[in-house]
Structure formats: structure tokens, C-alpha cells
Amino acid sequence: MDISALGEFELIARLTAGLATRAAGDVGIGDDCALLDLGSGDLLLATCDCQVEGVHFTLQTSSPEHIGRKALAINLSDIAAMGGTPRYALVSLLLPPHLSVDVLDGIYAGLRAEAQRFDTTIVGGNIAGTGAAQQLVIDITLLGTVARGHAILRSGARVGDLICVTGSLGDSAAGLQTFLRPATDAVLPHDLQALRGRHTAPLPRVHEGQLLASFKAGQITAMLDISDGLSGDLTHLCERSGCGARVDLATIPLSTPLSHVAQALQHDPLDWALHGGEDYELLFTLQLPSLDEVRTALQEQCGTPLTVIGEIQPLSAGLTLAHSNGHTEPLHAHSWDHLKPKK
Numbered sequence: 001m002d003i004s005a006l007g008e009f010e011l012i013a014r015l016t017a018g019l020a021t022r023a024a025g026d027v028g029i030g031d032d033c034a035l036l037d038l039g040s041g042d043l044l045l046a047t048c049d050c051q052v053e054g055v056h057f058t059l060q061t062s063s064p065e066h067i068g069r070k071a072l073a074i075n076l077s078d079i080a081a082m083g084g085t086p087r088y089a090l091v092s093l094l095l096p097p098h099l100s101v102d103v104l105d106g107i108y109a110g111l112r113a114e115a116q117r118f119d120t121t122i123v124g125g126n127i128a129g130t131g132a133a134q135q136l137v138i139d140i141t142l143l144g145t146v147a148r149g150h151a152i153l154r155s156g157a158r159v160g161d162l163i164c165v166t167g168s169l170g171d172s173a174a175g176l177q178t179f180l181r182p183a184t185d186a187v188l189p190h191d192l193q194a195l196r197g198r199h200t201a202p203l204p205r206v207h208e209g210q211l212l213a214s215f216k217a218g219q220i221t222a223m224l225d226i227s228d229g230l231s232g233d234l235t236h237l238c239e240r241s242g243c244g245a246r247v248d249l250a251t252i253p254l255s256t257p258l259s260h261v262a263q264a265l266q267h268d269p270l271d272w273a274l275h276g277g278e279d280y281e282l283l284f285t286l287q288l289p290s291l292d293e294v295r296t297a298l299q300e301q302c303g304t305p306l307t308v309i310g311e312i313q314p315l316s317a318g319l320t321l322a323h324s325n326g327h328t329e330p331l332h333a334h335s336w337d338h339l340k341p342k343k
Ligand SMILES: Nc1ncnc2c1ncn2[C@@H]1O[C@H](COP(=O)(O)OP(=O)(O)O)[C@@H](O)[C@H]1O
Pocket: 012, 015, 016, 028, 029, 030, 031, 032, 033, 034, 048, 049, 078, 227, 228
């Protein structure tokens, strides 16, 4: 059997079964970051994610600066998803032998700019050659902190909680498609630029995550960032929380450029929003009485819209998609799996 028979998440479960945690309050595998109690006031957050040439980016479609920015941004997004503050980064580079120094200078300029923007210090890393393989890899480990008792895990959602997202979904996937498909003549330059920007240079919701973590315990009940796609990431949240969920299709926030490009490329925008991935928006659940307070704070302090897209259901209800005519269907996770590439 090869690893593609298992898929990414079955493989993680197999490799990590039975691993111990050090302290009683620690959360190891299964959330956006490990949450570690070193005994001081704040808890430590630790995460790593990589960008692989040809899998996450190409040098033809992203500038070196954007590649560097995104490599850090996707890790910042995992710290944001816990409600934490990013602190220190370690940057491991796997370099093909003939890579141009200018390209790498550009990547590092983007990395440094993103680090400065989010007050993160690069404190180390590593360089190794890729040998015969020609793909550039940037693998970043990011450490952060979160005040004791304020981290928001994937596991706290309860029946009746509202399911919310920041910003809009599907833009990044649509932006990627405009690179892959030749028929982009019909797309307005302004729309093209907006969607490609969200794909190549996503903005991690660090301030929004910190704001959400500042509410009283129990107001925001669970959170993760959308990297693989709404359908898959909501499935992760429900698995960790032991619940089901109903997503109301008509409420999923779609941007105007997304609607335009979907029309031009004759693609259902909801497919990108549900399964596309790399949105790096926050998906979180909250208790109904907190909705107005949280929505107002996000808008006023971050300028970020909150949209309610559904409600947490009992485990037995599974995950469902509700159409505006009342028809419901099961919501399957068709989003990104590294070991089962489909796109
Ligand atoms: N090879 C591995 N060994 C141990 N833990 C892993 C491994 N790969 C992934 N994980 C853990 O599994 C969980 C899911 O991983 P992933 O889907 O990559 O998370 P994210 O989308 O937040 O980056 C995370 O808690 C991650 O730390």
C-alpha cells in the first residue's frame, strides 16, 4: 500500500497515534498549533507549514517577494487561528542547485517584510540542497504566545453555536484558476488583479484572531483557519468538537470579483468557496448572544466583516448543506489533500 491510499489525514492519525503530551494542559497534534504550557503566564504556540514549488506556488505565477510573504503568512494564519501573537520564526530552505541568487534575495525581502509587518523575528533556520530534485521548498516553524485561558481550540463548538467566517471565500482558488486556464481574456484586469492578489499574497487574520481571543471565555467556542477549503476545514472542526454542522449555501460570502470571474470562466463560485482552499480566513463558532458584540468589534477594530454561514448541529446530523429552497444535502469534504491531488 502506498500513502495515497490513506490520504493526508489518515496518515497523520496513523503516524501520531499514542504520542504523549508533556503537561496536562498541552494540546499536541490536531489543532492549528501545538499549545504548550511552560509554566509561565503565557502559553507557547508552535506550528510549521511549508511552501513547495509546483505544489503551492510557481516561479512563473508568483513574484519572489510574494512567495516569501506567503510562506510566512500561512504560518501566521495558524497562530491567528489560536488567537495568538506571533513571535519567532525559523526558516528552513531546500534549494535546487541552480536557483538564482536574485530570486532568493527577493523571497527573503518578502519574508522580512511580512515578519516586520507582524512583529515577528527570524531567529534561525537551515539550508540544504535538494540534490537532483529541482523544487524549491520553504519550510517555516513559527512560535507565538497566547494568554493562559484564551487560546481558541478547534474542539469547543457546541450544538446551537453559530458558524462564522471573516472576509470572503473562494477568491484564492479563483485566482489560481486564472493562472491555470487560458481563457482569461474575458476577465476584467481589476478583477484578475484582486483574485490573483488573494492567491499569491494572502493576508493572515492575526489581529482578528487576537481580538476574538480577547472575548470572555466561552463566547468564541472554536476556531481554525481555512487552508484546505471550507468543506474540509469545517469537517476538522466538527471532528474535534464531536458535532455536526449545517451550512446555509446562500449566506456564504462571495466577493464581487469572484462572481465576475466565475461568470467569465463559467464555473460555480460556490465550488471555489466550499472546496477551493487557501482563503486564510478564520472559521469560528460563537454563542448567539455574543454575535452583535463580536461583529461590531471585528468591523470597528479590524475593518473586517463577519458572516454567519450556518449552525452547529448534533453529531448525528452530520454535515449538511442547506439550499435557500429548503432542500438539504450532505456536505462532503472535497477540499485539498496533499496525498490525493485532484486539481
Ligand atoms: N508528520 C506529522 N507528525 C506529527 N504531527 C503532524 C504531522 N503532520 C501534521 N501534523 C499535525 O496534524 C494536524 C493537522 O495538520 P494540518 O492539516 O497540516 O494543519 P494546518 O492546516 O493547521 O496546517 C496539526 O496539528 C499538525 O501539527
